[in-house]
Amino acid sequence: MKFGKGRGNPSGDYKGRNKGGAYGPEGFCVCVKCGHKVMHQRGEKCTKLKCPECGHTMVREELVKNKK
Secondary structure, three states, rough: OOOOOOOOOOOOOOOHHHHHOOOOOEEEEEEOOOOOEEOOOOOOOOOOOOEOOOOOOOEEEEHHHHOO
């Protein structure tokens, strides 16, 4: 009998929230409009920050790199 690969999968294939997209506490938040970078603060989402240069919403640097 075959079983699906869900949360209870003992092989450890489940990647968790965001399909493994969590980038950890380190890194940068970057503005996609002007390119300004600020250090990511642990426990604070980059999307909650506004760019100090232009006021645009910021995103994790890794997301910008993964899109290219």
